[in-house]
Amino acid sequence: MDGELFPRERTEIAPGAVHVPDWLGPGRQRELLDACRDWARPPAGLRTVRTPGGGTMTARQVCLGLHWYPYGYARTAVDGDGAPVKPMPDWLAELGREAVVAAYGHPGADAGGHLDTDLAADPAAYAYDIALINFYDGDSRMGMHRDAEEKSGAPVVSLSLGDTCVFRFGNTASRGRPYQDVRLRSGDLFVFGGPARLAYHGVPKVLPGTAPPGLGLTGRLNVTLRVGGLGGAPD
Numbered sequence: 001m002d003g004e005l006f007p008r009e010r011t012e013i014a015p016g017a018v019h020v021p022d023w024l025g026p027g028r029q030r031e032l033l034d035a036c037r038d039w040a041r042p043p044a045g046l047r048t049v050r051t052p053g054g055g056t057m058t059a060r061q062v063c064l065g066l067h068w069y070p071y072g073y074a075r076t077a078v079d080g081d082g083a084p085v086k087p088m089p090d091w092l093a094e095l096g097r098e099a100v101v102a103a104y105g106h107p108g109a110d111a112g113g114h115l116d117t118d119l120a121a122d123p124a125a126y127a128y129d130i131a132l133i134n135f136y137d138g139d140s141r142m143g144m145h146r147d148a149e150e151k152s153g154a155p156v157v158s159l160s161l162g163d164t165c166v167f168r169f170g171n172t173a174s175r176g177r178p179y180q181d182v183r184l185r186s187g188d189l190f191v192f193g194g195p196a197r198l199a200y201h202g203v204p205k206v207l208p209g210t211a212p213p214g215l216g217l218t219g220r221l222n223v224t225l226r227v228g229g230l231g232g233a234p235d
Contacts (some may be wrong), residue, residue, distance in 0.1 A: 008021035008022065009021070010103075013169050013180055013182060014169065014180070014192075014195075014196050014199065015194065015195045015196060016155075016192055016193050016194030016195045016196035016197065017169055017190070017191070017192040017196040017199065018103040018104065018190070018191050018192075019182055019184075019188065019189070019190050020099075020102055020103055020188065020189040020190075020191070021185065021187075021188050021189075022185070022187050022188065023099070023102055023159075023187060023188060023189035024159065024161075024186075024187040024188075024189070025187065026187075026212065026214065026215070028187075029161055029186060029187050029212070029215055030215065030216075032159065032161060032223065033161055033162075033215060033216070033217055033221065035089075035092075036062075036133050036161070036221055036223065039062050039064060039086055039133060040062050040133070040135070042081060042083070043077075043081055043083030043084075044062070044063075044067070044076070044077040044080060044081065044083040044084060044085050044086055045062055045080075045081075046060050046061065046062045046135060047060060047061065047062070047077065047079070047080040047081075048060055049061050049069070049070065049079065050070075050079060051070050052070055057142070058136075058137075058139065058140040058141055058142075059134040059135060059136045059140045059141070059142055059203075059222075060134070060135045061132060061133065061134050061135070062086075062133050063077075063085055063086075063130070063131065063132055063133070064085065064086050064087065064088045064089070064092070064130070064131040064133070065085065065087065065088030065129045065130040065131060065228070066085060066129070066130050066228060066230070067080075067085040068130070068132055068149065071148075071149055072149055073130070073149060073228065073230065088128070088129050088130065088131055092128070092131060092225065093127065093128040093129065093225075095157075095159075095225070096126070096128035096157045096225035097126050097128065099157040099159070099189050099191055099225070100126060100155055100157065100191060100193075102189060102191075103155070103189065103191035104155075104191070104193075126154055126227065127227060128154075128157070128225045128226065128227055129226075129227060129228055130150070130225070130226040130227070130228050131223060131224065131225050131226075132223075132224045132226070133221060133222070133223050133224075134221070134222045134224070135219060135220070135221055136163070136165065136203065136206045136219055136220040136221075136222070137206070137208075137218075137219045138163070138206055138208035138219065139206075140203075140206055140219075140220075141202075141203060141204060141205070141206075142202045142203040143175075143202050144168065144170060144175035144179075144200045144201065144202040145175075145200060145201070145202060146172075146198050146199070146200055146201075147197075147198070147224075147226065148198060150226050150227065150228050150229055150230070151228065151229035151230055151231070152226075152227040152228060152229025153193070153194075153197055153229075154193065154226075154227035154229070155191050155192060155193025155194070155197065156191065156192050156193065156197065156224060156225070156226055157189070157190075157191050157224070157225040157226075158184075158189070158190040158191070158192075158222060158223070158224050158225075159188075159189060159222070159223040159224075159225075160184040160185065160186055160187065160188045160189075160190075160220065160221075160222055161186050161187070161211075161215070161217060161220065161221040161222075161223070162186055162211040162215065162217040162218070162219055162220040162221050163186075163206050163207055163208055163209070163210045163211045163217075163218075163219055163220040164183055164184065164185045164186070164206075164207045164210040164211075164220075165183070165184050165203050165205065165206045165207065165220055165222075166181050166182075166183060166203065166204055166205040166206075166207075167181070167182045167183070167184045167190065167201065167202075167203055168180070168181050168182075168201060168202050168203070168204055169181075169182060169190075169192070169196075169199060169201045170199055170200040170201060170202075171199055171200065172195075172196070172198050172199050172200070174200065175200050179200075181204075185210070186211055186212050186215060186217075187212075203222075206219070206220050
């Protein structure tokens with residue numbers, strides 16, 4: 001952001017978890033927002049996610065590549081209108097690979113720049129094939145959870161658009177402490193892989209009215225890119 005007294009810098013939040021502020025410039029943010037609006041339209045559009053216990057998530061969601069539902073993947077919007085899920089665009093998969101390089105410095109390296117031979121030896125580990133797009137209004141939250149339905153250990157890529165949020169990044173053992181709260185602004189990138197891949201994380205708060213005025217978005221969009229490693233789409 002222009003006029004920062006103390007410019008925000010790339011920060012390793014935990015081993016394998018990296019925050020890259022302002023990674024998407026205004027133009028790329030607008031392009032991604034326009035695409036999200038197209039994806040949100042039916043069929044297989046934006047829907048409210050219902051949990052097995054009968055509750056509902058306050059953030060609404062649309063999926064690409066494969067449809068996530070608590071707690072698995074399908075080729076159709078099984079908890080929505082039942083339509084086939086929209087495809088994962090090649091350009092979005094490439095954006096995921098670019099994000100890993102931006103965070104780690106090399107697509108086969110961890111946050112410390114050390115080569116991860118398991119990932120580097122498997123190019124398919126970075127074939128991003130799933131996107132979850134979550135829309136938060138001012139009252140939306142996301143409880144602490146892990147992204148554990150994938151079989152790939154490839155890093156999770158998270159892109160923020162619109163209102164700033166408090167992103168809580170925790171540990172791999174429990175939903176409780178220790179954790180760190182990070183403010184994610186529009187255009188920020190957050191990547192977590194390696195020892196942090198299965199860390200609990202959530203969004204306890206969205207800060208309404210903090211989106212860039214020129215973006216044209218009220219609320220927050222989070223675009224999360226994952227590698228399924230599922231060996232073909234499940235039923």
